[in-house]
Amino acid sequence: MCAIGDVHGCTRLLRGLVGFLRSHVLEASRRNTVVTIGDYVDRGPSSLAALDDVRALAIPGVEIVRLLGNHDFFLALIAGHEDVDAAFVEAWLDVGxxxxxxxxxxxxxxxxxxxxxxxxxxxxxxxxxxxxxxxSSLAPHHRVGDYLFVHAGLDPAAPLAQHDVSDLVMMREPFLSGTGWAHDFTVVHGHTIRGHEALPHRIAIDTGAFRTGVLSAVHLEGDRMRWLAVTAADSLDALAPLRTTAEIPLPYEGAVILGEDQEGAR
Structure with missing residues (x-):
């Protein structure tokens, strides 16, 4: 199974990464799952196209799970029937x-x-x-075996059922520190631009595509994992300043450099 990090309107990178997954990672002969981790909109150049691509995403033989990010949550509430006021809309505008x-x-x-x-x-x-x-249909979390996929995080000591949607799409601490971890799963998450981190309680996959020009994913198979990344630049050097504390150092099995006119298969 694979999880794709925060897209933030970087539609070209999303298409390139999906194209790579189709061609080189996902096998049609067996059941697979692709989880999009949320934050499809804001900050990047083409949020509406990214939303459309995520909604239309379909790969034969692959289950597609689309999670809710905090930026999508803002837009969902504003476009929906919630009683939001001008201050709420302004708050959304201020964060991207x-x-x-x-x-x-x-x-x-x-x-x-x-x-x-x-x-x-x-x-x-x-x-x-x-x-x-x-x-409004985007899921707040999804569990597969020993992994829980969620956009932001959750309290290390509180049962999943005690979290509301805003917790799952916005929490940073105490989740990132993970002190007193009481859960029987590892969380795969985005939301906080950490580069690539593989820790006992969490795996971070947000590489800040709108800032670095690199969109990342993680491929999980049993107790094995590998990072995947796509960029329109000529290298992955933009990731160097990001904090990376992977306990298991892994090479990039897929570092895709997009050509000038290349988007990848939709």
Missing amino acids: GETTFREMGLDREDVHRSGVSALRQRIRSILPEGMPAFL
């Missing part, structure tokens, strides 16, 4: 939502010009048909 807002032909003045209710209706009319419902 402004790029998606501009993609929809909107600006900050629109938040106050006609009110949030009218803004919601306008956003719903701009988004592709069925997209608000798709955003």
Whole structure:
């Protein structure tokens, strides 16, 4: 099974990585799972296309599990029927939502010009048909065997059932430190740009695609794992400044350098 890190509107990288998974990693002859870890929108160049690609993602013989990220959560609430106010919309814009807002032909003045209710209706009319419902359908977590996939994290000492959606899509500490880990699974997560980390309680896969130009995934098979990465640059040097504390040093089995016109198979 594979998990794809935070996309953040980097559609070209997503297509390249999916193309690599199709061609070189996933075997149609046996059951596989691909988990997209969330944060499909904001900060990058093409959030709406990324959302559309994630929604349409289909690989023969492969189960696709789409998780909810905190940026997707913001957009889902604003586009849905929740009672959010102008301050909530402004908070989303301040943490990266402004790029998606501009993609929809909107600006900050629109938040106050006609009110949030009218803004919601306008956003719903701009988004592709069925997209608000798709955003609302994204799963907060998914478990396969000894692994729990979640966007952000969870409390090391609290049962999974005691977490609400906002915990799972936003938590950093005490999760990242992991002191007093009481769970019987390892968490595969994004949300915090850590580079690649393989620790007893968690595996981090967010390489900050919108900042570094590198979108990463991890391939898990039994007790084996390998990192996969795709970039439009000429190397993976952009990952060097990221903190990397992998306890099991692993080479990149797939370091894909995209050509100028290459996107990979959709």
